[in-house]
Amino acid sequence: MIKTLSSSKFLIPAMAILAMLATSAGFYISLKQSQQSTQANPGIEGLFWPNPKQIDDFSMVDQNGESFGLAQLSGKWSFIFFGYTQCPDVCPITMAVMADAYKQLALEHNNLQVIFTSVDPERDTTEKLSSYVSYFNESFIGLGGNTDMVDSLTRQIGIAYYLNNEDNADNYLVDHSASIFLFDPKARMVGKLSPPHQKDIIIKQFKSIQQFIDAQ
Numbered sequence: 001m002i003k004t005l006s007s008s009k010f011l012i013p014a015m016a017i018l019a020m021l022a023t024s025a026g027f028y029i030s031l032k033q034s035q036q037s038t039q040a041n042p043g044i045e046g047l048f049w050p051n052p053k054q055i056d057d058f059s060m061v062d063q064n065g066e067s068f069g070l071a072q073l074s075g076k077w078s079f080i081f082f083g084y085t086q087c088p089d090v091c092p093i094t095m096a097v098m099a100d101a102y103k104q105l106a107l108e109h110n111n112l113q114v115i116f117t118s119v120d121p122e123r124d125t126t127e128k129l130s131s132y133v134s135y136f137n138e139s140f141i142g143l144g145g146n147t148d149m150v151d152s153l154t155r156q157i158g159i160a161y162y163l164n165n166e167d168n169a170d171n172y173l174v175d176h177s178a179s180i181f182l183f184d185p186k187a188r189m190v191g192k193l194s195p196p197h198q199k200d201i202i203i204k205q206f207k208s209i210q211q212f213i214d215a216q
Contacts, residue, residue: 042212044205044208044209044212045205045208046182046191046192046193046194046205046209047190047191047208047209047212048189048190048191048192049190049212052184052188052189052190053156053157053188053189054186054187054188054189055070055153055156055157055187055188055189056070056156057069057070057071058070058149058152058153058156059145059149059152060117060143060144060145060149060150060152060153061126061143061144061145061149062126062129062141062142062143063126063129063130063133063134063141063142063143063144064126064130065126068141068143070187073183073187074185074186074187075111075185076111076112076113076185077109077111077112077113077182077183077184077185077206077210078112078113078114078115078182078183079098079102079112079113079114079115079180079181079182079193079206080115080117080157080180080181080182080183081094081095081098081114081115081116081117081179081180081181082117082118082119082154082159082161082176082177083095083116083117083118083119083174083176084118084119084120084123084124084174084176085118085120085123085124085128085129085132086120086123086171087173087174087176088173090176090178090195091116093197094178094180094195094197095116095133095136095140096136097197097198097199097202098114098136098180098197098202099114099136099137099140100199101199101202101203101206102114102137102140103137104199104203105203105206109210111185113139113140113141114137114139114140114141115140115141115142115143116129116132116133116140116141116142116143117142117143117144117150117153117154118142118143118144118150119150119154119159119161119174119176120163120174121144121145121146121147121149121150122163123170124144125144126142126144129142129143129144130142157181157189159176159177160176160177161174161175161176161177162174162175162176178195178197179192179193179194179195180192180193180197180202181193182206182209184210184213190209190213191205191209193205193206
């Protein structure tokens with residue numbers, strides 16, 4: 001009897017200590033899981049994480065007639081917008097806002113490029129693209145080419161567009177996305193900036209995404 005009571009004296013504190021350790025371990029594991037979840041889903045608007053899209057090489061032609069592909073995205077933060085030079089509203093408004101945002105961002109970052117990608121290969125020649133993008137900023141890039149070239153990029157990003165030219169008229173409209181897609185210096189699609197576009201919002205979103213990606 002005495003031995004049984006003596007054993008109980010030590011057993012109860014030991015069980016209490018084990019319970020405390022188990023509770024502490026559970027709290028630690030829960031905390032780490034919470035931290036990992038926060039890192040995987042940082043809650044930054046427009047950010048594709050933890051699964052940024054790595055695209056395969058594509059082949060287009062820039063406004064100077066030079067080949068443009070995946071290699072030209074590497075090493076730079078790239079804003080890519082899809083449209084066409086005869087667009088009456090969305091494209092010129094978006095490009096004007098992007099020009100204002102770029103002007104401010106370029107004061108702090110020297111590895112930015114803005115790329116206007118045509119989804120109207122029949123009408124948007126290199127000459128038209130050159131004139132169009134340079135109107136907004138001399139450093140902006142315009143991409144075009146034939147339909148296969150355009151689709152080599154749009155299909156990977158998931159861009160749908162439709163040419164309303166059933167009547168074979170020259171002044172047809174093109175339905176297309178109004179979002180701006182952001183690629184990091186590793187040529188991964190890491191974000192989407194949704195309309196309506198405003199300079200301050202673009203700058204804020206870019207800085208948040210850029211700081212997060214650079215910290216990884």
